[in-house]
Amino acid sequence: MSDEEIVILTDDEGNEREFIIVETMHVEEQEYAILVPADGEEGDGFIMRIDEDEEGEEYLVDIEDEEEWKKVVAAYEKLDEEA
Numbered sequence: 348m349s350d351e352e353i354v355i356l357t358d359d360e361g362n363e364r365e366f367i368i369v370e371t372m373h374v375e376e377q378e379y380a381i382l383v384p385a386d387g388e389e390g391d392g393f394i395m396r397i398d399e400d401e402e403g404e405e406y407l408v409d410i411e412d413e414e415e416w417k418k419v420v421a422a423y424e425k426l427d428e429e430a
Contacts, residue, residue, distance in 0.1 A: 353385055354407065371397065374422045380407060381423065394419055 352368045365385035372379050383392040395407040396415075410416045 354382070356382075356407070370426075372422060372426055374419050379410075379419055379422075382407075394423060 354366050354368060355363050356366055357363050366382040367385050368380045369383055370381045372381070378397040380395050380397050381392065382395060394410065396410050396419075397405050398408050399405055410419060
């Protein structure tokens with residue numbers, strides 16, 4: 348996935364929203380996407396893991412493991428400090 352790629356995500360209620368992948372980062376050999384709403388709303392940004400299926404197609408996955416989440420947040424904060 349490349350920077351500034353637009354993706355459409357569906358929430359639990361079936362509503363679709365466009366997000367922009369503003370950056371990707373690697374944490375322990377896993378890639379993560381930093382997403383913000385394409386409509387410019389504040390406060391809705393988040394991070395998702397990028398996985399690949401058997402055909403090599405990339406897809407986004409929620410981070411559900413607490414330890415993984417802590418590592419990703421720490422890496423993001425470090426990245427944010429360097430910016």
